[in-house]
Amino acid sequence: MMGLSGGVFAQTSGSQTYSTVESQVAKSVAIDRQAAAQQKEARATALAANPNAQQGAIDSALNSLVIKNETKNQQQLNQASVASATPSLVEQVGATLPKLAQIGGQLKYGEHIVISQEGPEIIALIRSLVTRQQPDQRAVIARLQEFASNGKPEAVHFLGFSFEHGLYGAPKSLSQATKYYQLAASQNYQPSLYNLGLIAAYGKSGNAPDLERGLAWMAKAMTLANDTSGRVCGLASFLAFRTNRQPEAVRFAKGCNSALAHIPRASLGDTESLPIRVGWLRDSIATGADDGYSLIAKISKPLIKTDNNFTFCKYVLINRHYRRATLPNIKDEAARCVDQVGKMVGSEKGWSVQREQIIAGVASFVPMEIETLKNMRKSNKFHYSWTVPYLPFAQAETDLFEPLLTKETQR
Incomplete structure (x- = not known):
């Protein structure tokens, strides 16, 4: 694979593994959710017992020393339970989180066009990069590197997208991006066919716009899947x-x-x-x-x-x-x-x-x-001239990537 050991997906010695990062998130989220759920349940029980009670009186009761001590004890128990989890159990929890993120993305954005069995997970990882802080991005990038090294077209395509726009430490290079798009397109990955057609039709490579070549790529893309973003x-x-x-x-x-x-x-x-x-x-x-x-x-x-x-x-x-x-x-x-x-x-x-x-x-x-x-x-914020990190690339996802790509074009 071209250049996978450096550039956009280069690993750093201080980066954490993906499962470690996610298991830490799992711990803190589980504790906070448990405490919030208990407060909500207690409030609902109080209201059911006395529908005419004033909200202020209920809040005062819930904030009493007795309730606070009980809540504190419960939080300590929760923390002890998490702390006593075996490494294998923590690893299992961490491994499920990408799947949960994948399901959440599908509910919000719909199904995406993939080829490999790991495709949905790869798309979820790509989307998560946009909102993560830089330290947390390293684990995701390392995971995407692994997928790309194994020839998964969804990850290879994203390499091209990163090089095209100069994202996540990749030097901006349309020629390098085109190589990756062509590699994924050779596996009939529709987003790569689309990007190659767009590059040709708009003359993005520095050559004159080539509508014939652009149409040839696009006609092939049309035979593969239904892109619901149009x-x-x-x-x-x-x-x-x-x-x-x-x-x-x-x-x-x-x-x-x-x-x-x-x-x-x-x-x-x-x-x-x-x-x-x-x-x-x-x-x-x-x-x-x-x-x-x-x-x-x-x-x-x-x-x-x-x-x-x-x-x-x-x-x-x-x-x-x-x-x-x-x-x-x-x-x-x-x-x-x-x-x-x-x-x-x-x-x-x-x-x-x-x-x-x-x-x-x-x-x-x-x-x-x-x-x-x-x-x-x-x-019009649909940005018809933009290449895409995956398809469908609907308005909600265009909005998600817009701050990143707009910043890139202004540098």
Whole structure:
């Protein structure tokens, strides 16, 4: 394995074993929980005996010297019980804690895509690194090193992620990260296929963006598993659309919950109403993709005669000006577009009165919508351009890693 003896997973002589760290946590948590449970039970018993008692009187009784002495005695007994535990018993308790963390993570985040039998434990360890203090990270890193040394793709992939972003002491190196991603991808590990596709499509390696190569990685990833965060299907459908593979774009977008999949869904289908399709494309703009600006004008043009909202005029001007800071002639441009539409639709009675109102509405809408779409993009925290430590990588987990990766990008 490449470089496993140094860098991100290098062990230090003073690091504790994983089971030792966890068994210490088990001791203190067990004592605190027992004492808290006893207090809660005593309070509930007092309330049940006298429902009309004042809370203050109950608290006073619970805080009496007798109760305090009894609680102290019970805590001492608890501590003695823990202290008398044999090393083998402590080891057993410590060994169960990764499983408990794994179960807790699954309840909060759902199941993750893994290949190896140890995969769920590896994902739980990776997630725990984000919130642990540095001294406690050493034991986790040592455990991940062991998994990676044994070729477990989930841990090998995380090596790549750490090198890509320069995390946990690893020197920042995209070339080294790519080697690890390729190694895990050779075992058909979907997150590695996804990261390789993202790197190619965005040109992260310093080369020009290669959409064809990115799509090839993503298409292979699509055959392996269902990524419920929508990252794989979203990018696959978007890259297929950008490379003019319309049938594939529509196929990848089917059932996909990514806003990127809205691009082929809205532009290549016509079964939904114009407002729904416009809404989809507005959501796609929030991801960072600009395609939606021109596509809204494109899909609204055939519906000019039935669209009383003048969507075409609004978004033709928005597409023309969304990169500009000022719009000095927006009212004149709105007037020209509205008059062109009027000729196509045919002037009706009262058109001259409606014309001024329509022009004013279009001219005022354009700068407001440009600003709204900019703010939508700024507030979107899904970070579609990020590579992932594992999949699914949903919003809750993006939020978990954001402080770490944002700090990395600002160094």
